[in-house]
Amino acid sequence: MAVPPPSAPPCPPGEEFELHFIGELEFGCEFPGLSSDDGLFIDYAAEAGSDWLPIARKEGFIGQTQTTYADAEGVYVFNHPLDFHFIADSLAGWPKLHVQVFKLDAAGRVETVAYGSSMLPSMPGHAELTCRTWRPLKTSVMEEARAVSGVLGSDPGSLPAPRADILSDTVPEVRSKMVTKTSGSLCISLDTILRNANKHGVLLQHRRR
Template sequence: MAELHVIGQIVGGSGFPQRRLFCKWGLQAGGAWKLLSGLGSGQTQVDDPQADDVAYWCHPLDVHFATKGLQGWPKLLLQVWHQDALGRSEVLGYGFCHLPATPGWHALTCLTWRPRGSWRERLRRRWLGGGPQLLSPPRFTAAGAGERFRLRTETAGAVHLQLGVLLRRFGRYGVQS
């Protein structure tokens, strides 16, 4: 079987309206893919940036996949959360990015979005916190804009990634890198 190794980190997040951020992440792949080693999901620590608007997490990623086909190439699903002074958490943005399909070192920026909500929900979010959240985040997070057409969304911020990709035995299966 062909193998995919991804080694890197979730560097941090920027452009979010609040401070004290953390990121929940998960991997999603098609039926032909099998996670051989590494974690399929996780969470970073909370960072409260003092000097700028970038929250640094430097959270490691190290996964090893085997596959029988290219369909369902792995995606990294991201949720950026805010933790207030009382320890309450609220989601600030959802995003996803495909793991790079070419070997080498990749610096990626994953843009995030969140449900816009009604004017009352936006007013409540501004003054009290909280706001609309997805009931089943994995389903909609990785969905393209065509599948999210019924949702009214707005941009939320960006998550920065640094990933090293190694491909093994893809040439045997007719895939040129």
């Protein structure tokens, strides 16, 4: 006898709360310390609570953009499509977008430039999001200089815990000890579609123009 997956919402077929995001990761800007020969690409993941089930993606919504180079104004244009579709049994753990910005230099070396996290829209319609990023610093000026110069032989942007745990704030004891510095910003365009929201007690307010 077939057994439904434990994470599947216990709702009649067709009445589950559905949330669909469609859009693109448009561009990034104001990332410091990059040369004209450095390209950027983004690792991203849509992370949600345990009651959220990704549709059509067993591994969840993870992906990576192409590598792009700055234009004359220092803007890195990605225009990378995003498509996240969930059903949920609870609104706890509303989806967030986690990003990790990588640099590809002229020698083919890859290093982390920054990390960021942005809550995905909770209202239907179109939204323009700005995901501000940060990068970890070492605990001393000497360690920071060695990391930036590559003396330590590892990615200077490495984290002391898994990326998802840091960006989801599930390890505050680790995050509170980290020293970080603001970095660039990513601009994201999304259209949000909700289905069966009223059947699950979700009250929607119309956006004012």
